[in-house]
Amino acid sequence: MIDSSMPLHGALSQNSMSDSCNEGASVQAADTELTLLQQFAGAFIQDVNLGIMLLNNQFTLVDISDMACRVMGWERENSLGRRVNELFGDMPTEHHLVQRSLLEGVSVRNHAVSWCNGVERYELLMDSNVMRDEQQQIVGAYVLFKDVSNLRSLEEQVQRSDRLAMIGQIAAGTAHEIRNPLTSIKGFLQMFKKTLRDKGMAKEVHYTEIMLTEINRINELVGEFLLLSKPKHVTIERVNVYQVMNDILPIIRSEAVLHGVHVRYEAGETVPNVVADRELLKQVFINIAKNGIEAMVEGGTLTVSVKRDSAEQRVLIDIHDTGPGIPAFLVDKIFDPFFTTKQNGTGLGLSVCQRIIHDLGGTIRVSSKGFGTTFTLAVPYQGS
Ligand SMILES: Nc1ncnc2c1ncn2[C@@H]1O[C@H](COP(=O)(O)OP(=O)(O)OP(=O)(O)O)[C@@H](O)[C@H]1O
Ligand SMILES: [Mg+2]
Structure with missing residues (x-):
């Protein structure tokens, strides 16, 4: 039925002139070949690190790779045999990753799309095309995609x-x-x-x-x-992150009180000193804590924790708030200079923080899934 079965079909028809005994043997060989091919296709679809979806001409999902299940947020068993548009649930049709027009021959090559499955956001590079039988009738379609988020x-x-x-x-x-x-x-x-x-x-x-x-x-x-x-006048010295935290906690607490926010400080085991500018580090912690406090308009808890990541030789500072979180489509923008959702914000806070932490060879990561936001700062230390 599908183009990919053509060589097999060809092999079968070549043998059609032979005697019945030969015919039986060749049918058996072809059966074995078909089973092998099916096994290969099955294993390939499961294991390959590519999003693969096969649809029939009723827009029903015939097969799907594990990677595609992960990206789509679907379960293989529950999605096979169902109409694709049903699988997208309440999502508006225009946001469906796979559109019905695909079956009308609208093919794409290396099409870049942003996709969010409600939990995580992916940047995908997508190919799709129809599959035709020998009479050139459309019998289905395939969708392939690579995850190029990184x-x-x-x-x-x-x-x-x-x-x-x-x-x-x-x-x-x-x-x-x-x-x-x-x-x-x-x-x-x-x-x-x-x-x-x-x-x-x-x-x-x-x-x-x-x-x-x-x-x-x-x-x-x-x-x-x-x-x-x-920064022009940076004073690089060995800095104890706990000491920096202790210096700024009163500032954070007084800001928190104004917003009805409770501050929890979790200091773990002692951490090695980092090499940084003390004042700039303070500025980073205050900026991020302030953002968290400002996000909790109806009060909440701001949790600050400091710990050591010995494997990567970094000090990790987590600043977590119980605010509404950051919508997935905004997460990439918050570090952009001038990006703000606040009436009196400059939108420079996070871009300054990122600059300071990057200059120290560190990283800032944000994770915000539905409720609450955690900013994780990783600042490297040398030796112990
Ligand atoms: N903890 C958080 N929870 C929810 N949204 C946040 C959080 N932190 C940052 N944001 C979002 O990121 C945007 C950019 O933050 P940034 O600190 O760069 O600027 P700002 O806070 O708006 O302005 P400024 O820092 O100059 O007062 C904010 O406007 C807000 O929308
Ligand atoms: Mg800010």
Whole structure:
């Protein structure tokens, strides 16, 4: 029925002229060959690290590889023999990875798609085509895909670094030019404020206070810009992560109280010192903890833990919140400069953190599955 059976069919028809004894033997040989081929196809479909789906012309799933089951979030036993559109459940049709139009001959080659099975997100490279019988009638279709998530995230990381480098260049060039006039505006405003206060003009004093606060905000923003363009005055020293945590816990706790959040600190066994800039490390922990606290709008628990990963010679810092989590389609964006979902956010917090941790040869990973978010920072140490 399917094209791939053609050689076998050919072998059978060649023997059709032989005598009945020969015919019996060759049919038996062909049967053995067919069984072997079927066994091979079965084993191949199970073991291969490729997504494979075979459909018949009723849009029913005839076979599926284990890897495809994993990516689709389906169970082989429960999905075979079912209509493909049914298998996608409540998902809107336009988001189905496999579309019915496939059976109308709409084939694709190396088509890049993002797919989320509700738990994990994958970047796939997909091929699909119809299968035809000898009369060129469509009898089914196949879908093949490779998981290229790692390649894509590498590519995105390179693009992100390029963007950061560009922003850094612009920032370095303009930051000082912005700060200098700001300093004189701030100085004069402080003078005005004093004069206005002396004259008892309370309302005007209040206005100048607002202006001063806003100027401070611009100053902070420019400061973050400068950090993005690679910190200039970094003091690299041996730093005890526990000590850094102890220094900043009061800051985190006071921020938490304002948001009705409870802070839990889990310090494990002692960890080796890391080589880093203490102040920058503080900034990273505070930024990530602050994000967690801000995410828990209805209160919750922020859990900070520090432990040692001896196998990889790293100190691991987990910052977990019980907030709503980060939707899968946003996870890749949160480290982008200026990406924010907050009304008053700059969207620079995480990109600055990532820059600082990468400069230390470390990594920041985020895992957010449905409920709550964990940021895991890994900072390498040398020796013990
Ligand atoms: N723990 C978290 N839970 C849910 N969403 C988060 C969490 N951490 C970060 N995010 C998302 O990532 C976005 C980017 O975070 P980032 O720290 O870079 O900027 P921001 O917090 O929006 O602004 P800023 O840090 O300048 O105040 C946030 O706006 C938020 O949508
Ligand atoms: Mg932030």
